[in-house]
Amino acid sequence: MTAVLDHPVHHATFSALAPVVGAEQTVPTAAGEVRYANFDYAASAPALTEVASVFTEALSQYASVHRGAGHLSQVTTARYEQARETVRRFVGGRADDTVVFTRNTTDAINLAAHAVPGDVVVLDIEHHANLLPWQRTGRARVVAVQPTFAATLDALEAELARKPAALLAITAASNVTGEVLPIRALAAAAHRHGARILVDGAQLVAHRPVSLAGYGVDYLVFSGHKIYAPFGAGVLIGRPDWLDAAEPYLAGGGASAQVDLSGGTSWHAGPARHEAGSPNVLGAVAVAAATDAIRGVGFELIGYHERDLLARLDEGLARLDHVTALRIFDAPAEEGRPAVTDRVGIAAFTVAGHTAREVAEYLSDRHGIGVRDGKFCAHPLLRHLGHPDGAVRASFGLGTSSDDVDRLLAALAELGTD
Incomplete structure (x- = not known):
């Protein structure tokens, strides 16, 4: 077999785009300590050092949020509310869109499922976070993915035309194949069929620009831990009417406008309605700081960086006879029809003669490389791809270099x- 590094795609070198916390972390291997090579960004990306700095500053002034008269309470509240506006700008939200901070993407979609007033159409390739909450409502209608995106779009339209639905809930980028x-x-x-759309942007917003207003997206969800922000916070942003009409996601302080023991409690509208209890202020601040940092690097540069690294990885994997890469969609069936032509920095594959766990343990124990193995919370998709027992996933981002x-x-x- 030809040596992997002989191919011309490997002649250029690319450095990390932005410093991440723990970039020089070493780990033990059979050959001794080596620098850790993190290829598990799609699960949780490392924190950017810029985000850590903002968090540290906010931590030094942290106090109660909302309703506090003290100076630091006012500072903390201002940071929290400003985080909403920073997030709104980052994803091109409309002026009246509601921005709710949640625990993560899963929590955000569960909140949406609590508020959507009707049937929801989904594909069978979704992450469980964008499948199970809808199934639990009893109003999910699952459409089977087709070999091409054009055919898949036709199948979705046929289902939307067959019977009215309130919502199409769809992933923006596959967490398995990118x-x-x-x-x-x-x-x-x-919209042609009278439905709204919710986009699971967990695997997209750190890699490609998104505009709710520009794309015609009604709701978007994503997680801070996928965009280089630690301390777990998620976002649901979108049109306010369904959210204001729904019962509060949690009953408690902050959501309530007036409490009466006779049962006449009234509730706030807007984000407060679904943010009962003390919110994860520092998590929200970290999310906002991460969006600012990503905008500072610039999506054009991020796109070039990831496409170069992905081409390097794809071509290298293709030269390994014992490795098989996974894809959902084939080439477009018809010229001029919509097709999947882009991938974020995710590559899933299998290795002949080895289970996914064996490959992951070998990479860790022998080479200090961290990848993901298993079914990636997408069991139906892995079955569709012919690998019900799982696969290996390598994912990368701003802290990844060509050497990695x-x-x-x-x-x-x-x-x-x-």
């Missing part, structure tokens, strides 16, 4: 000779 779905086309299809990719490829090549 394939980016054409969101504008999906939003237009939903070459190290992963060399380790996989070595596994093929063992």
Whole structure:
């Protein structure tokens, strides 16, 4: 087999785009301590050092949020509310969109499921976070993915036309293969049939620009821990009417406007309605800081960086006879029809003769490389791809360099000779 590093795509080198906390962290291997190569960004991305600095400053002034008269309470409240506006700008939200901070993407979609007044159409390739909450309502209608995106869009439109639905809930980028779905086309299809669209942006917003207003997206959800922000916070942003009409997601202080023991409690409208209790202020501040940091790097540069690294990884994997890459969609069936033409920095694959866990343990124990193995909270998709027992996933981001990719490829090549 030709050496992995001989291919021309590997002649150029690319450094990390932004410093991340723990970039020089070493881990033990069979050969001694080595620098950790993190290829598990799709699960939880490392914190950017810029985000850590903002968090540290906010922590030094942290106090109670809302209703506090003290100076630090006022500072903390201002930071929290400003975080909403920062997030709104980052995703191109409309002026009247409600921004609710949640625990994570899963929590955000459960909140949406609590508020949506009707049937929801979903694909069978979704992360469980965008499948199970809808199924639990008893109003989910699942559409089987087709070999091409054009055919899949036709199937979705046929289901939306067959029977009215309130919502199309769809992933923006697969957490298994990284394939980016054409969101504008999906939003237009939903609206043609009188439905709204909710986009699971957990795997997209750190990698590609998003505009709710520009794309025609009604609701967007994502998680801070996917965009280089620690301390767990999620976001649901979108049109206010369904959220204001729904019963509060949690009953408690902050959501209540007036409490009467006779049962006449009234509730706030807006984000407070669904944020009962003391919120994760520092988590929200970290999310806002991460969005600012990502905007500072710039999506054009991020796109170039990730596409170069992904091409390097894809071509290297293709040269390994014992490795099979996974994809959901084939090439477009018809010229001019919508197609999946982009991927974020995610590559899923299997290795002949080895289980996914064996590969992940080998990469960690022998080479200090962290990947994900298993079914990635997407069991129906793994079955559809023909790998019900799971696969290996390598994912990367701003802190990844070409040296990291070459190290992963060399380790996989070595596994093929063992």
